[in-house]
Amino acid sequence: DVQLVESGGGLVQPGGSLRLSCAASGFTFSSYWMTWVRQGPGKGLEWVACIKQDGSQKYYVDSVKGRFTISRDNAKNSLYLQMSSLRAEDTAVYYCARQAYYDGRDDAFDIWGQGTMVTVSS
Amino acid sequence: QSVLTQPPSASGTPGQRVTISCSGSSSNIGSNTVNWYQQLPGTAPKLLIYSNNQRPSGVPDRFSGSKSGTSASLAISGLQSEDEADFYCAAWDDSLDGFVFGTGTKVTVL
Numbered sequence: 462d463v464q465l466v467e468s469g470g471g472l473v474q475p476g477g478s479l480r481l482s483c484a485a486s487g488f489t490f491s492s493y494w495m496t497w498v499r500q501g502p503g504k505g506l507e508w509v510a511c512i513k514q515d516g517s518q519k520y521y522v523d524s525v526k527g528r529f530t531i532s533r534d535n536a537k538n539s540l541y542l543q544m545s546s547l548r549a550e551d552t553a554v555y556y557c558a559r560q561a562y563y564d565g566r567d568d569a570f571d572i573w574g575q576g577t578m579v580t581v582s583s
Numbered sequence: 584q585s586v587l588t589q590p591p592s593a594s595g596t597p598g599q600r601v602t603i604s605c606s607g608s609s610s611n612i613g614s615n616t617v618n619w620y621q622q623l624p625g626t627a628p629k630l631l632i633y634s635n636n637q638r639p640s641g642v643p644d645r646f647s648g649s650k651s652g653t654s655a656s657l658a659i660s661g662l663q664s665e666d667e668a669d670f671y672c673a674a675w676d677d678s679l680d681g682f683v684f685g686t687g688t689k690v691t692v693l
Contacts, residue, residue: 496682498628505585506620506628506671508682520681562633566675569618569633576627 463487463572465557470577477547477581483540483557483574491515491535494560496570497542499553499579507553510542511560525551547581554578586611587672587685594691595662603688605655605672611683615675617655619648622669631670632657664692 469481483495497509510521510531519531530543540557554576560568588606595601605617619632630639632648635655647658655674659666672685 498684505669505687506622506673506684507585508673508684511682522681523679556627563616566677567616567634569616569630570620570628570673571630571633571639573627573629 463559465559465572465574467555467557467574467577470555470579472580472582473547474583475548475581478543478545479547479579481542481544481555481557481577481579483542485538485540485559488559488572490533490538494564494568495531495533495540496558496560497531497540498556498558498570498573499551500556500576501550501553504553509555512540544579547579549581552579552581585686586676586679586683587674589670589672589685589688591686592689592691594693595659596693597662597664599662600658600660601662601690602659603657603670603672603690605657605685607653607655607674607683609653610678611653611674611676612650612655613653614677617648617650617672617674619646619657620671620673622671624668628671659690662692666690667692 466484496511512531528546532541556576558570559572561571616634620628621631622628635650636648676683
């Protein structure tokens with residue numbers, strides 16, 4: 462089965478750091494762009510970051526630039542999101558998703574993980 | 584903040600047709616394809632429509648998408664109780680250099 466499983470969420474103090482992981486299985490991970498999307502409590506979806514198959518291109522939403530870093534390890538079929546200088550407004554469920562169909566900006570997110578909750582609070 | 588605008592809610596009785604609009608600009612919908620996602624309560628989003636009007640395998644043909652200029656629409660025909668969910672449009676934005684989601688529409692089956 463094609464599957465994405467996130468891990469690494471939890472409670473962290475403002476200004477702290479956290480690393481999220483996303484384990485992929487059932488497909489050739491190295492062939493796809495990958496993305497992180499988050500959803501604050503009771504809020505809508507917000508795209509966070511995406512990364513090209515070989516990691517050579519990365520894009521971020523303005524609100525996390527300079528604080529979050531997306532990366533991947535194709536040998537381990539894993540996607541990561543390193544989050545630092547965390548703020549209360551970063552509190553959300555974080556989903557990883559596979560991008561498909563067009564290999565870039567016209568992609569859709571066709572496979573989603575179940576999400577991992579990140580809570581930033583003192 | 585979302586740059587794609589959707590109505591906050593839509594509703595209909597079983598069997599009716601419901602349409603959800605998604606309004607953007609020349610830097611997103613006007614120049615890139617639109618995708619639609621359905622999020623059932625307490626679950627991860629699911630891809631419903633890609634490339635403006637294409638249905639992934641397994642999505643019923645009751646769901647259809649269209650795009651014109653800087654706006655897009657999702658139509659649900661033959662509304663069913665299991666269609667109660669939040670629906671989001673999304674597209675790449677050339678000015679922001681990133682994907683943007685719509686504000687989301689909650690569909691209620693009366």
